[in-house]
Amino acid sequence: MADQQSKPKHDPSASQQLAAITAEVATCQKCPLARTRTNTVPGEGSSTAEIMFVGEGPGREEDESGRPFVGRAGRFLDELIESLPMRREDVYIANIVKCRPPNNRDPERTEVDQCSNYLRQQIDIIDPLVIVPLGRHALGWFMPELRITASNGKIFRHNNRVLMPLLHPSSGLRNPEHGRMLRESIHNLRDAILEGIRVKRETSQSAQPSTTAPAPEPATPELTPATQIVEEAEKVAAIAIEPDAPADPPVNLFERPQTEEEIAAELKRQRAIEEAEEAAENETETFAVDDRQSSFF
Numbered sequence: 272m273a274d275q276q277s278k279p280k281h282d283p284s285a286s287q288q289l290a291a292i293t294a295e296v297a298t299c300q301k302c303p304l305a306r307t308r309t310n311t312v313p314g315e316g317s318s319t320a321e322i323m324f325v326g327e328g329p330g331r332e333e334d335e336s337g338r339p340f341v342g343r344a345g346r347f348l349d350e351l352i353e354s355l356p357m358r359r360e361d362v363y364i365a366n367i368v369k370c371r372p373p374n375n376r377d378p379e380r381t382e383v384d385q386c387s388n389y390l391r392q393q394i395d396i397i398d399p400l401v402i403v404p405l406g407r408h409a410l411g412w413f414m415p416e417l418r419i420t421a422s423n424g425k426i427f428r429h430n431n432r433v434l435m436p437l438l439h440p441s442s443g444l445r446n447p448e449h450g451r452m453l454r455e456s457i458h459n460l461r462d463a464i465l466e467g468i469r470v471k472r473e474t475s476q477s478a479q480p481s482t483t484a485p486a487p488e489p490a491t492p493e494l495t496p497a498t499q500i501v502e503e504a505e506k507v508a509a510i511a512i513e514p515d516a517p518a519d520p521p522v523n524l525f526e527r528p529q530t531e532e533e534i535a536a537e538l539k540r541q542r543a544i545e546e547a548e549e550a551a552e553n554e555t556e557t558f559a560v561d562d563r564q565s566s567f568f
């Protein structure tokens with residue numbers, strides 16, 4: 272895993288490595304989706320992004336343009352990113368499979384297995400503070416034991432990565448309650464970024480050789496748009512506290528399921544709720560699905 276704390280704002284080697292993956296994807300014939308695609312959709316964004324959004328696969332408009340999340344769902348994702356406030360160029364957006372499955376079907380397991388190594392490489396190169404799986408299929412690739420509705424906006428540690436799943440933006444477009452949840456949950460990224468910084472520090476400390484001398488303080492990560500958001504929020508919070516006001520009890524910013532046991536207990540309780548919600552949604556869902564990005568739920 273790359274060292275996030277020493278990662279420069281502009282890393283030509285990371286850009287070159289991502290470009291090499293894009294070139295390899297462009298000619299990839301590893302799975303049958305190569306025969307039906309118009310364009311490959313490798314992903315786009317900052318090579319030093321601290322937030323990485325991951326969907327399942329390209330839709331019709333993505334297949335036509337070669338860019339991820341450019342349809343209605345993509346415009347909603349842009350709106351969510353800008354509400355942070357950040358720009359689309361500050362983050363990285365990718366999918367698990369890089370070619371559109373025909374007829375809006377889900378990708379086959381073998382197609383996911385063939386393609387997902389590209390995503391693994393992109394994650395290793397970008398080394399984001401936070402990965403945001405979008406929708407239940409993307410979440411299922413990272414943490415299949417989780418359910419998307421119950422996990423939306425929550426922060427998880429997984430394999431030394433911080434994940435904050437979100438409902439798919441297309442679900443937010445057609446379900447007002449999901450849209451409201453997304454507009455609220457996107458702001459949990461502040462806490463997720465802080466958790467990502469904490470994980471980087473812990474990883475960096477555990478990688479340091481043992482010595483009798485006191486270990487030096489880990490370097491503070493370089494300010495980038497994501498960490499600037501955290502800093503600005505903390506400044507605002509500090510100004511809002513009156514000097515003589517009694518101190519509030521400490522707040523656990525990362526209040527969430529942390530251990531495997533806690534996750535399991537939380538999931539058991541919420542799975543029944545989510546299954547009931549999904550059953551109700553399936554009964555009432557009558558609209559047509561017109562592109563891949565709209566078929567995730």
Ligand code: SF4
Pocket residue numbers: 296299300301302303304305311368369370382385386
């Ligand atoms: S989906 Fe992935 S593995 Fe399949 S052809 Fe496209 S790039 Fe290659």
